[in-house]
Amino acid sequence: MVEHIDLVNWSRAQFALTAMYHWVFVPLTLGLAYIMAFMETIYVRTGDEEWKRITKFWQTLFGVNFAIGVATGLILEFEFGTNWSNYSWFVGDIFGAPLAIEGIMAFFMESTFIAIMFFGWNKVSKKFHLLSTWLVALGANLSALWILVANAWMQYPAGMHFNPDTARNEMHNFWEVLFSPVAINKFLHTITSGYVLAAVFVIGISAWFLLKGRHILMAKRSIVIASVFGLISALYLAFTGDGSAYQVAQKQPMKLAAMEGLYEGRNAAGLVVVGVLAPDKEVDNEKDPFIFKVEIPKMLSFLGYRNSEAFVPGIKDIINGGYTFVDKDGNEQIALSAEEKIKRGKIAIQALADYRNASDIGNKEEKLQQKALLDENFKYFGYGYLNNPKSIVPNVPLTFYSFRIMVGLGFLFIAFFVVILVLVMREKLTQYRWILWISVFLIPFAYIASQAGWIVAEVGRQPWVIQDILPTVAAVSRIDAGAVQVTFVLFSIIFTLLLIAEIKIMLKQIKIGPKEGGE
Amino acid sequence: MEKRNILQRIFLFYYNGFKSMTVGKTLWTIIIIKLIIMFLILKPFFFPNVLKRNFKTPEERSRYVIENLTNTNK
Numbered sequence: 348m349v350e351h352i353d354l355v356n357w358s359r360a361q362f363a364l365t366a367m368y369h370w371v372f373v374p375l376t377l378g379l380a381y382i383m384a385f386m387e388t389i390y391v392r393t394g395d396e397e398w399k400r401i402t403k404f405w406q407t408l409f410g411v412n413f414a415i416g417v418a419t420g421l422i423l424e425f426e427f428g429t430n431w432s433n434y435s436w437f438v439g440d441i442f443g444a445p446l447a448i449e450g451i452m453a454f455f456m457e458s459t460f461i462a463i464m465f466f467g468w469n470k471v472s473k474k475f476h477l478l479s480t481w482l483v484a485l486g487a488n489l490s491a492l493w494i495l496v497a498n499a500w501m502q503y504p505a506g507m508h509f510n511p512d513t514a515r516n517e518m519h520n521f522w523e524v525l526f527s528p529v530a531i532n533k534f535l536h537t538i539t540s541g542y543v544l545a546a547v548f549v550i551g552i553s554a555w556f557l558l559k560g561r562h563i564l565m566a567k568r569s570i571v572i573a574s575v576f577g578l579i580s581a582l583y584l585a586f587t588g589d590g591s592a593y594q595v596a597q598k599q600p601m602k603l604a605a606m607e608g609l610y611e612g613r614n615a616a617g618l619v620v621v622g623v624l625a626p627d628k629e630v631d632n633e634k635d636p637f638i639f640k641v642e643i644p645k646m647l648s649f650l651g652y653r654n655s656e657a658f659v660p661g662i663k664d665i666i667n668g669g670y671t672f673v674d675k676d677g678n679e680q681i682a683l684s685a686e687e688k689i690k691r692g693k694i695a696i697q698a699l700a701d702y703r704n705a706s707d708i709g710n711k712e713e714k715l716q717q718k719a720l721l722d723e724n725f726k727y728f729g730y731g732y733l734n735n736p737k738s739i740v741p742n743v744p745l746t747f748y749s750f751r752i753m754v755g756l757g758f759l760f761i762a763f764f765v766v767i768l769v770l771v772m773r774e775k776l777t778q779y780r781w782i783l784w785i786s787v788f789l790i791p792f793a794y795i796a797s798q799a800g801w802i803v804a805e806v807g808r809q810p811w812v813i814q815d816i817l818p819t820v821a822a823v824s825r826i827d828a829g830a831v832q833v834t835f836v837l838f839s840i841i842f843t844l845l846l847i848a849e850i851k852i853m854l855k856q857i858k859i860g861p862k863e864g865g866e
Numbered sequence: 867m868e869k870r871n872i873l874q875r876i877f878l879f880y881y882n883g884f885k886s887m888t889v890g891k892t893l894w895t896i897i898i899i900k901l902i903i904m905f906l907i908l909k910p911f912f913f914p915n916v917l918k919r920n921f922k923t924p925e926e927r928s929r930y931v932i933e934n935l936t937n938t939n940k
Binding site: 422426732841 | 912
C-alpha cells in the first residue's frame with residue numbers, strides 16, 4: 348500500500364495532519380480570550396467578586412489550551428523549509444513578511460500581556476489587568492490575521508510580481524496583499540468561527556456544571572455571556588461565510604463547482620441544501636452527479652454572483668472553457684480551456700528556462716524576449732506542470748460533504764444559541780436537562796465544523812498550492828518519501844499525546860471547578 | 867520598606883508569579899518538553915532547511931529552484 352503513495356501525497360498528508368492538529372488548539376484561544384475579557388469587564392464595572400471567580404476559571408482553561416497549542420504552528424514552518432522548499436523559495440517575502448510580522452508583533456504582544464493576565468491579579472490595578480486581558484484577546488486575533496493573510500494570498504495571489512532572476516515572487520504592494528478581498532473575508536470568517544466554537548465550549552462546560560448541580564451561578568452567568576457572544580458571532584459567521592463564498596465564485600470557480608457537485612454549469616443555478624453524490628460520477632461520464640438532492644432554486648447564482656439568473660460554470664465548463672466571466676478588472680472575458688491554459692503554462696515554464704540560459708550566456712535581447720513571453724503567460728505558470736486537464740478537479744465528494752457539514756452545523760449553532768438564550772431569559776434552562784446534555788455533546792461538533800471549513804478551503808483549491816501559479820506537485824522538495832513517512836508517524840504520536848494531555852488537564856480543572864482552580 | 871526599582875519589581879512580579887503557579891507548573895513542563903522535542907530533535911534531525919543546508923548562496927538556491935521548476939521531466 349505504502350509504495351503506491353508518492354512523496355507528494357505523503358507531504359500533503361503530513362501538512363494536513365499538522366495543520367489540522369494545530370487548528371484543534373487555535374480557535375478556542377481566539378474566542379475564549381474575548382469571552383474572558385467580557386466577563387472581566389463586568390467584574391471591573393460592578394466590583395462583583397463572583398465575576399472575578401468566573402473570569403479566573405475560564406482563564407485557567409484558556410491557559411491550558413494556550414500552553415498545549417503554543418508553538419504547534421512552528422512545525423508547519425519547519426515543513427515549509429524541508430518538504431516544500433521549492434514553494435518556500437518561490438513565494439519569497441510574500442509569505443515570509445506576514446509570518447515575520449506575526450512573530451514579532453502579535454506573538455510578543457500576546458505573550459507579554461498573558462503574563463500580566465495570569466500573574467497580575469491583585470498585583471496590578473484592576474483596570475490595567477483588564478487592559479491586559481483585552482490585549483491578549485487582540486494579540487491572539489492579530490496572530491491569526493497574519494497567518495490568514497498568507498493563506499489568502501495562496502488562494503488569490505495579489506500585490507506581487509515574479510522575478511525570473513531569483514525565481515521568487517516579490518511583493519510590490521503590501522496593502523494589496525493585506526486588504527485583498529479574499530484575505531479580509533478569510534480572516535473575518537475564520538476568527539468568528541473560533542468565537543462560535545468558544546461559545547459552544549463555554550455553554551457546554553457550564554451545562555455540565557448545571558447537570559451536576561455545581562457552581563450554578565457561575566454556570567448561568569457564563570451561559571448568558573457565551574450565548575449572546577455566540578449568537579452575534581454565529582450570525583456574523585453566516586454573513587462572512589456568504590462573503591467568502593462570493594469570493595470563491597469570483598476567484599476559484601472550480602472550488603465552488605466542487606463545493607456544489609456542479610458538473611454542468613447553468614444559468615439560475617440552485618443551491619444544494621442536502622444531497623447524496625453518485626459515487627461513480629466522473630468528469631467524462633454523463634451520469635447524474637446526484638442520487639438525491641434538495642435544492643433552493645436560483646440561490647447559487649444569487650449568492651455567487653448577486654444575480655439570480657447568472658451563469659455558474661460547472662466542472663466541465665471550467666475544463667472546456669468557452670463561457671463568459673468578468674475578470675478582476677471588471678472586463679468580460681471568454682474562459683480558456685484547461686488544455687489551453689496547460690499549453691500557456693508550458694510556454695511560461697520554457698520561457699523561464701530560456702531566460703535563465705540567455706542570462707548565463709549574457710544574451711540581453713533574448714532575455715528581454717523571454718521575459719516578455721514569461722510575463723504574458725505567467726498567470727498560467729502552474730498549469731504547465733499538469734498533463735491532463737482533469738487534474739484541475741479537486742476531490743469533489745470531500746469538498747461537497749465538508750461544505751455541507753460546516754454550513755449545516757453553523758446554522759444549527761445559530762438555532763442552538765437562540766434556544767439557550769430564550770431559556771436563560773425565561774429562567775427555564777435547568778428544567779430542560781436534555782438541552783443541557785445536548786449542550787455538552789455539541790462541543791466536539793464545533794470542532795468538526797471548524798475542521799470541515801478548512802477542508803473546504805484547502806482540499807477545494809487542489810491541485811494548487813498557489814492558485815493557478817504553483818501546483819503541489821511542483822512545490823514539493825525532492826527528498827526521500829521515507830523520511831516524510833517517518834515524521835508523519837512521529838507527528839501523529841506527538842500531537843495525539845498533546846491532545847490527550849490537553850483533554851486530561853482540562854477535565855481535571857473542570858472537575859476542580861472555579862473555587863479551587865489553579866493559576 | 868525598601869523601595870525597589872522597576873527592574874527589580876518586574877523580576878519579582880515574574881518570580882512570584884511562577885512560584886505560585888499550580889496547574890501552570892504542569893503546563894510549563896509540557897511546553898518545555900515540547901520545545902525540546904521540536905528544536906533539539908525534530909528540527910535538526912528531521913527538518914533541515916533543504917536549500918540552506920545544500921547551498922551556500924542565494925544565487926545557488928535560486929538556480930537550483932529554477933532547475934527544479936523548469937525541468938518538469940524530473
